[in-house]
Amino acid sequence: MNRELRGGWRKKTIGKKDLVVSTYKIRDEKLADNGIKFEILAKKGGIKVRDWVDKRKMDGNIEVSWKYIKAENKWKWDEENSFKVGRICQQLHRIGLYHMDLKPGNILWDKNGEIAAVIDFDECRDEKIWELEDTTNTLSWVLVSSGNDKRFIDGYKSGGTKIGENDIRKKLLKYLTMRQNEGSPTAWIELAKHRLEGYRQEVKSRQLKKNELIEYRANNKNKKIVLVVGAFELLHWGHLEFLKKAKMMGDLLIAGVASDSSRKRLKGESFPLIGEQTRAETLCFLGNIVDGVVIVDEDNVETELGLLKPEVVVTTIMDWEKGVRKVREEEIIKSYGGKIIKIKHLGPQVSSSKLVERVATMKVEQILFGGASKKSMLKVHRRLKINKEVKVENLEKLGNKLKKQKKKIVFTSLSADLFHVGHARFIQKAKSLGDVLVIGLPSNKSLRELKGPGRPIVDETARAWVLSELSFTDYVVVFDERTILKCLEELKPDVFFTVKEEWNQGLVDSPEAKLMQSIGGKIVRSDRMAPFISASKIIDRAAGELIKEKFAGVLKVAKEEPVINADFDPFSPQAQLTAREKGFYEKVWQTAEGMKCVFCDLKEKYIVTEIDGMVLTVALYPYTDGHLLIIPRRHIESMKELSMEEEKVVFELARIGTRLLRKKYGVENSWFLVREGNGIKVGKTVKHLHFHLIPYQPEVIKMTEVKLNILPETVAQSLREERKNG
Structure with a gap:
């Protein structure tokens, strides 16, 4: 209450909205409502609000007026609020006022959600050169108040004023940093988002x-x-x-x-x-x-x-x-x-192609003969100068130095064996969370213990050198321990950035989490930045391509003839479980081509239940365990041949099948599939109308690659028992 009003005063109006010099909460027993907001207007000099309110003192050089404003602050802004703040910011600029402190505490809202008044013009400027600064400063307040930047800009543009969005984005970093230094709890994450977007644009520009x-x-x-x-x-x-x-x-x-x-x-x-x-x-x-x-x-x-x-x-x-x-x-x-x-x-x-061949050969030899070399394949035989390297024993000194410089330290760790774009994006995101990024790199010894024999492929010195050349890397530290706990203890970073999936179990009780909590730091977990690429996948793909090339003829025979028999039995358990996976499903039907229609000759041991000539049965050659079929007894080929009653029975059997699969095998979701038409063109091998009920497995990308474990006959028997008992 001892704050003094500074400088001259101005009062202007936008429509019915007053622009107010300053507002204070006044506590006075004479007022029925404690905490009422007042508008204080001063012409000359300065005045202490408490003196004026309590004693009604008037100085000959000062004129003071006040009135009650029926409005409140909003400390969190939604999208619509953001639009209105953008609009009022533009309206102020149009009359030559650049507020420079347009924050939640200085905007009052009426009960209808409209802006009733803008207050506190102590920092106000009236030169147009402040337009960009004021717009950017206001946008920073929108972001840290849970607002929406795009809606703010839309609101600003709604008055017909052009706005340099790129110029605003460039300056936004400065004002978000100010919000962070002022103690805004959300400024840090908004600052990180803004930095990350800038970093991505930087990479994209190349x-x-x-x-x-x-x-x-x-x-x-x-x-x-x-x-x-x-x-x-x-x-x-x-x-x-x-x-x-x-x-x-x-x-x-x-x-x-x-x-x-x-x-x-x-x-x-x-x-x-x-x-x-x-x-x-x-x-x-x-x-x-x-x-x-x-x-x-x-x-x-x-x-x-x-x-x-x-x-x-x-x-x-x-x-x-x-x-x-x-x-x-x-x-x-x-x-x-x-x-x-x-x-x-x-x-x-070596060239890139020779390197791929080496990686592939290493993996094939490991599979065929077991074991693996204990030496890295790509070893640096001379000393590389790594400008950004720091030793574990020097981390404490580095941390203290950076903290004195008021730098926010981020620590992350990755192996970077066979460096790829996922590593680069991960490092980029880590850097966005602070000022200085320190990357922990497991040594050859540490990585071998973590990943197993055959790793690392690339020597620790070579990996550290690659990481140090990235523009987002500030320091690299190679450590021998199995975990990064020692690095965290020495460095004491503000942020520990890690991959989400590695922390799904025991995060709260982990030594790393307890340490970060004890020093007041944050743990940020992220999804993988390129989930479909990894060193392991690269190695396996290289090995697979090598095998395909060198063993093409052998693989063809193995695929077509999974078991060598003088006569092929299409209904054997081996055929049922592996026909789709091994790729000889068509051979099954070529063998059975001269036989009676398999759906007209349904075997009782495969049937789960039957209603009015419609059968719920297991698929003889399932895509997944629990794959069911709904088949009419009479031989028809098209949906249009079904009666209305038969259609109702189809869906009743689908409900029964879904319930049985859930109770017996815990299947939460299933696909219901009908193939209308005839023949292979529509993926229908049997020319007899049938409906599929297939348990949905989200991790499965190709149905033909699923390994089956339960014989169709066993599935049928267990579901019959479940229906009988249920």
Whole structure:
């Protein structure tokens, strides 16, 4: 209550809304309602509100007026509130007022949800140069008050005023940081969202399209552009050495990433292991080295050379020896005065394709012969200088130093064995949560204990070097322990960022969680940033492609003849459980083609129940355990041949089947499928109308890959008993 009103005063009106200098809550026994809000208007000098209210003192140099405002603050803003705040912000700007403190405490709302008054103009400016600052500052308050940025901007635009959204986004970081420093509990997460969006735009800006190369050249006509072309599959330190060496030859480095189609032409159907867009995006995270990335045909870059006209083209000697680079390309480069630099493979001295083959061979040998090498496949045989490396014993000193600098520290950990885009995105998101990112990297010893024999594929030094070259990485620490607890104890970060699935069990009771709680830190869990790619999947895919290529003939026989018998029995348990998975389902029906219609000759041992000539039975060749069929006894081929009564029975049997599957096997959801028409074209092998009731398994992507465990006859017997007992 001792706050003084400063400076001169102004009172203007927007429609029926007053703009008020300041408002205070006054406690006075003479007032019936404690906490009433008053408008205080002062012309000259300053006045202490308590003195004026309690004693009604009037100074000869001051005029004071007050009135009751029937309105309240809202401390949380929804989408509609955000729109109205944007609109009032624009209306103030239109009359030349830039509030500079338009927060929840300074906006009063009436009972109808409309803005009744804007108050506290102590920080107000009246020069137009403050328009962008005031708009951005107000938007920061919208975000930390649970509001919606898009609706705020819509509200601002509703008055017909243009708004520079990109300029606002650039300045927003400054004002969200102010909100965080003022103690807003939600500012931190909004700040992280804004940073992450900025980081993503930064990465995206490096992804170039072929038709953008002319403009890129024009915008950088005074810069020396270097072009490199490669597959960049299984990105490793050798690639980074190659790229860094190329970057030193000019001002800007453009990386041409081999298209999927060109990789297949050059290396065969087993390539590429990783798609072109994924490989290109991964390179875009190397912002300290790579300035732009464009997808090209690896075996023909004539068009790109003509559009970009790079001063330097860096290639490997092997590309010329194998005919990947052409004489025509050399002629184009020389025609505009460019030059070609030919160098050897750096790093592990192997190409991307050879590296894929090595990884695949390692996995196949491990499967066939058991065991695995205890040495990393890709080992650095010389000391690499890792500028961002910090030792575990120095983490405490680093933490103290950063805290003195008022930096928010984020710690995360990942193995980064066979580095891929999922790792890069994860690190990017971690960085958005604070000012400094420290990455924990398990050593060779630690990773072998965690992942098992055969890992890591890439040596710890090489992995640390790759991580240190990412623009979002500040420090890398290699640790020997099985967990990151020691790192957390020494560093004492503000935020520990981890993968959600690794913390599904025992999070609250974990030593890491207890430590972070004791130091007042936060744990942020995230989904995987690229759930369909991992080192294990890359290894398995490489091995699978190798096996397909080398053992194609053997696999064909194994698939077609799972069991070698003189005569094939289509109704054997082996055939029933493996017909769809092994791919010989059609052979079953080729063998049974001359037999009576299988649905006209239903066996009692497979039937669950029957109502009025409609049968609920198990599928003889199920997609999943518990797969049921509903079949009419009479031989019909189309839905239109069913009577209305038969249609009702079909759905009654579907309800019965669903209930039995839930009670006996815990099936919560099922698919009900009818295939109308005849023959294979509609996926119907038997020319007898039937309906499928298939237990739904969300983890299953391909039905034909499901391994079955329960014989159809066993399912039928158990469901009959369940129906009898139920």
